[in-house]
Amino acid sequence: MSEFATLLQAIAALLWPIFAFTTLLIFRKQIVELLKRLKRGKLLGQEIELNESLEALNKSAESVEQEVAALPAPVTSQTTAIEQAPQEEDTVRLVLSEAAKSPKAALILLASELEKLALQILASTGHLQGRRFMPIRRSIEELQRTLGLPAHVQSSLNLFWNARNRLVHGGEGTDEDILRAVDSGITILKSLQALPRETNIVYEPSVPVYVDSGLTVELLGARGIILETTAPGGATKSLRIFPTTRTHFQKGKQVAWEWNMQQVFPQAWYRHPVTQIPEEAWSSAAEFVGRHLDELHRDGV
Structure with missing residues (x-):
């Protein structure tokens, strides 16, 4: 009896590849279509999720812009305003110029400028305390703790950084998606530049x-x-x-x-x-x- 069972197992092992190949051959079109649908569904889900993230980023960036604009405005001398404006505009102009050539490169540049600006605000207000470098999320936490930033600044930068990581490192999104993130990031950058500081x-x-x-x-x-x-x-x-x-x-x-x-x-x-x-x-x-x-x-x- 055991010899018969062994024989059946051997026959099954020989016939299984033939059965699998025959099934694949007969239902090849249906299997290919099913795989395509599954892939499309996954990609569509990613697109919807990314689109929702970019929408949230845009709304949060607009909130930051409104909050900074609502801060009590110190009296600004005309000379100082003229001196500061070109420096701030040059950064934005550089990002926009890069965006015309490579949206992804512009997003990377913008992220670097935001990181640098947050560090400079900390340093100019005496809160960097000799440290050489600090990741953007830590910088914003420090600014929030020491200066009391407007409500949406920290969440906006977190949303921007998450979008940046998905678009740059995750390979998600189109050039249009990247440009949407750049647009929101520039709004955040301008808002940080406008924060009053000595x-x-x-x-x-x-x-x-x-x-x-x-x-x-x-x-x-x-x-x-x-x-x-x-x-x-x-x-x-x-x-x-x-x-x-x-x-x-x-x-x-x-x-x-x-x-x-x-x-x-x-x-x-x-x-x-x-x-x-x-x-x-x-x-x-x-x-x-x-x-x-x-x-x-x-x-x-």
């Missing part, structure tokens, strides 16, 4: 400072860096001097608000660069060590 630009990178009001004996081991500080919105500008031992500062560069609290210098005087009159530089001050903002993102790459 800026500090190097006015004089290395100024001699003295231990006496007569400016006869130089303070050893330090120089003065003069910053041109613009209040949020550009309402006022002022010159401020701080001690430093750093030599990386370049005239005209915007710097982070960073300090070495372990190095404190005693009272000092200097000659004011505009009036040429001797003035007190500081009564006591920690060392200013702010990095150039345009180098922060590069450091992390």
Whole structure:
């Protein structure tokens, strides 16, 4: 009996490939059509899901734009507005120019600019605390915690980053889908650019400072860096001097608000660069060590 069973198993093993091949041959058209329908259904589901994500991103970006526009507007001087506008417009113009050639490259560039801007806002407000780099999601969490961003900023950036990952790394979507994400991303970028914040630009990178009001004996081991500080919105500008031992500062560069609290210098005087009159530089001050903002993102790459 066992020999008969073994024989049946052997025959079945031989006939199974023939049966499978015959079935595939007979029902080939039906099987191919079924596979196509399953694939179409999967792709359609992905398209619907992606479209819903892009719609949510667009609505959230519009909410951010409205929330930032509704913030109390500080008085902005005409000169400052003229100075700031070209820099912000150049970034948007660069992204749009890239989008005309390659939507995907434009999306990657825009994501990089958003990441850089978030890092620069943290640094210029004194909240980067010497760190070289921070992922965008962490940057926004820090900004939310320290500055209290408008309600939809964090969710909008999360939606944008999810869409960016799906479109760039997941291979989903068409060029039209990518351009929709770029459009929403530009709205978010402009909204972040419009957030009121103080800026500090190097006015004089290395100024001699003295231990006496007569400016006869130089303070050893330090120089003065003069910053041109613009209040949020550009309402006022002022010159401020701080001690430093750093030599990386370049005239005209915007710097982070960073300090070495372990190095404190005693009272000092200097000659004011505009009036040429001797003035007190500081009564006591920690060392200013702010990095150039345009180098922060590069450091992390």
